Amino acid sequence: MASMRFSIYRYDPDRDEKPYMKDYELTGLAPDMMLLDALLRIKAQDESLSFRRSCGEGVCGSDAVNINGRNGLACITPLGTLKEPVTVRPLPGLPVIRDLVVDMTPFYRQYRAVKPYLIVKDPVPEVEFRQSPAQRDRLDGLYECILCACCSTACPSFWWNPDKFLGPAALLQACRFLADSRDQAGEERLDALEDAYRLFRCHTIMNCVDACPKHLNPTEAIGRIKQMMTKQFI
Amino acid sequence: MSRRAAGLRAWLLQRISAVYLALFVVYYLLAGEAGGGYAAWRAWLAQPLPLLAMALFFIAVGIHAWVGMRDVIVDYVHHAGLRLLLLSIVGLVLLASLVWVFLALAEVSR
Numbered sequence: 001m002a003s004m005r006f007s008i009y010r011y012d013p014d015r016d017e018k019p020y021m022k023d024y025e026l027t028g029l030a031p032d033m034m035l036l037d038a039l040l041r042i043k044a045q046d047e048s049l050s051f052r053r054s055c056g057e058g059v060c061g062s063d064a065v066n067i068n069g070r071n072g073l074a075c076i077t078p079l080g081t082l083k084e085p086v087t088v089r090p091l092p093g094l095p096v097i098r099d100l101v102v103d104m105t106p107f108y109r110q111y112r113a114v115k116p117y118l119i120v121k122d123p124v125p126e127v128e129f130r131q132s133p134a135q136r137d138r139l140d141g142l143y144e145c146i147l148c149a150c151c152s153t154a155c156p157s158f159w160w161n162p163d164k165f166l167g168p169a170a171l172l173q174a175c176r177f178l179a180d181s182r183d184q185a186g187e188e189r190l191d192a193l194e195d196a197y198r199l200f201r202c203h204t205i206m207n208c209v210d211a212c213p214k215h216l217n218p219t220e221a222i223g224r225i226k227q228m229m230t231k232q233f234i
Numbered sequence: 235m236s237r238r239a240a241g242l243r244a245w246l247l248q249r250i251s252a253v254y255l256a257l258f259v260v261y262y263l264l265a266g267e268a269g270g271g272y273a274a275w276r277a278w279l280a281q282p283l284p285l286l287a288m289a290l291f292f293i294a295v296g297i298h299a300w301v302g303m304r305d306v307i308v309d310y311v312h313h314a315g316l317r318l319l320l321l322s323i324v325g326l327v328l329l330a331s332l333v334w335v336f337l338a339l340a341e342v343s344r
Contacts (some may be wrong), residue, residue: 160309193241196308200241203305229242 003027005085008043012098019096023085031080039074039088039100051100054091058213061148064091065100071211091153093162107149110166113198114174119185135181136210142176143222144214145169150217151208157201166193168208168218174199175221178228190229199225200205210222247300258291279342292335296328308330 011019014021024042036053040156043049053063058076065074066089067160068082094102152167159164174193177183179214193199199222208218267278278284303324311317 159308160312196240196244198241198244201309226242226245230246233242233246 002029003211004029004038004079006038007085007087008042008100010049010099011096012048013096013196021087022166023192028106029079030079033079034075034079035067035079035082035088036075038079038086039063044070049100050081050098052192059146060201061146064148064150064153064213065089066091071154073150075214081176091149093104093153093159094149102153104149107152107167107169109145110152110162111147111173112159113166113194114170114177115185115189116170116173116177117185118177118180119188131181138179138181139176140173141216142179144170144233145176145216146214148213150211150213152215154207154211156207157203159212161197164197166198167221171199171215171225172218172221177226178225186228190225190232193225194229202208244301244304247297251298251301254294255298256289258287258294262291266328276342279339280344285343289336289339292332292339296297296332302329313325 003101006019006024006026008024009019010016010109018059024045026038026041026057032058034056039049039053041049043051051065053075054060055062056075058073059072061073064071067074067077068087071091072083074088088100090096090100090102094106097103146162147169149169151172152169155168157165158167159185171193174189178186202219202222204219204222206219209216212218238302248342265317268286270278272298307317307320307324311320
């Protein structure tokens, strides 16, 4: 690939009446370069382009965008895997602040709602909390989430009810603390998830699993929560 | 667990009714005299077990359809009045259909 074409979503609410797609062409790219490298080169050409980025290693989750219709992290998406023109849009379902930068407030609000921290009622031990290797293993596939919002913003249920349905990312974290042997608020956590919306708007569409750049499985986590809830209920 | 169990109960009912629907379809295809003509089918349905299974089948259909339609309406229809109207229509149609089915089953079982 000598040159590559890009079509990037542009919107500056101060200047533009409505969003539009702007085309760019870059030369001197290699297939193993990441989309983030291309975005940085485009920004060098056109410094008015805005996007978030930080670590560039798929660890911080800042540069989640919609790439050719699929959510993913620009920094770990090789250019060689993408069809031209590469269409880059902001994450769907969240308000756009500018260009590829979205307002993550609705997403974080749902994350906070699941109380993503250990709740301990007994006196806190003087030494560290102890866990057996088996207890620790139960957190695998749950704790790795980087809160990039790829999953929740790919979820139709989250699009329709972002204020009421918690979304896959928050539910994965709910499962993470329900599964933690040190947490003592399991019953309250389950009660807090029990209504028609917060958990049960999930219809196992599994877009979240498809979108997750860390290859986690929020749908399975949601299934685990439903199982725990059923056990508590019957 | 909360008193209402609005989410969990609906989900459980959907799952349980789905299992029954699948089992009944297998039972009906194997034992239901489906290819034997109307008279054989009617004689089959006049027995207590097939009649009960058939009645339960339609109850399960009603429950399953209610939960599913309610899910669709709750997802997409956010206006409270319109939602109430649509839910009422779905509920009434399902209830009326069930009454009709039971009248038919009562007729067949005679």
